[in-house]
Amino acid sequence: MQVEQLRATLESALDRAGHAAAELGASEYLIVVDDLTFVVRNSTVTTILPDGSPSSRARALAGGYLQRLAFGGKVEGRNFGVTRTGPARFDLTKLVPMLEAVHERLAPVHIERLPFEKLIARYDRPGALFYCDPPYHGCEDDYGQGVFSRADFARLRDLLEGAKGRFILSINDHPDIRDLFAECAIEEVGVTYRVSGQVTAARELIISGGRGESE
Template sequence: MLKPPITRMGGKSKLRKTIIEMIPEHTCYAELFFGAGWVYFGKESSKVEVINDIDKELINLFRMIKYHAPEIERILEYDFSGRNIFDEYKNATIEHLTEIHRATRYLYLTSQSFAGKGGHYGYGTTTRPSPQIFYKDALQSLKERLRNTYVENLSFEKIIEKYDRPNTFFFCDPPYWETAGYGNTFGEKEHLILRNMLKNLQGKFLLTINDHEKVREWYEGFNFKEVEVNYSVSKDKKARGKYKELIITNYNT
């Protein structure tokens, strides 16, 4: 299993083994909300693979790893964890940067910020700085993994419309219901659009989401698997602990 180059809010590091074991036979594998890509980087390659996210900087990062991994390594080779460096990257005008420099900026900010959100410099008295330098073997492995993958930056609706076939499997990890921290608006309207499109799929889907009565109401009639996940990344100790989540599918596992 490969490790993603970044962390993201709601990443599936703790659930990916369970999810991978539940993936049915398919020809085309498509992720609607890619994020850090824990499941994609953890599973065996499919014949056809599609990764998608609406975050342009995230998708640019994976495109640049796919095509320019050595240059990203060269730029970051001698960088270290520093507040001034962090602020320089954070306050840089993206429009004035090349795609490669945008990718290195994104890598640095996510690796050196609290919870990988890129907003505030991460530091502590009991932990070392997070590594922002990626060894050549690691980046090369990621590059090889991305080689035969379609990298998209579209809405989830368009990805479903373009790639839905009887032999397609969609992994769906949308922003959780009534959960803060994702940095984009994904309310009931968006959740219902997603639900309605999943109801009418030609292919199969697996969706991960927090266990909420509203969610259970939306997906009534589908297959539910209840799981518990331990979250430890939070400034507020009260927010840490085990949370119930759902894995929802339109097929039997």
């Protein structure tokens, strides 16, 4: 059976903290690859270049290296991720194909650095589909200080429930989240968490809705 892959005519991604723009937008990415050639995968390395460097090349170099090695891919509070069953998490031999694949996938995407309410207002229309991946309830600072707050869950819900399009939101299973989105469709999904270093069974919620659901 042949499955047709559908592609949206317009895609936009929210990069509120500016990490994707810095790490994927460096024009001299082959020079960045050269700079990383002899960097060892060292657990004592928590930064390569000073924070706030104005160079897009420097930010791509530091950000890409650290993000690949950070356990769980955390933006804030990065720590060194290892596995006892596989090779190093940063493999330079696979870096160029990975960057090329990411570039091809994101080439037609509008990458916005806006508050989420402004992005939703800009792109909301009948037929739109918003996929939302907010930080877990109780881990609001994981995307960066001040990027998302506990109160923003209710603000996001109000915006999504009034949207002309539809939405899908994934989040950890928490009573507060169930209460906030009680009027929406909620699907419970079993998952396994490994970021703590231990395998822990858990549940997440796939929440969907929007005024477009009834059209």
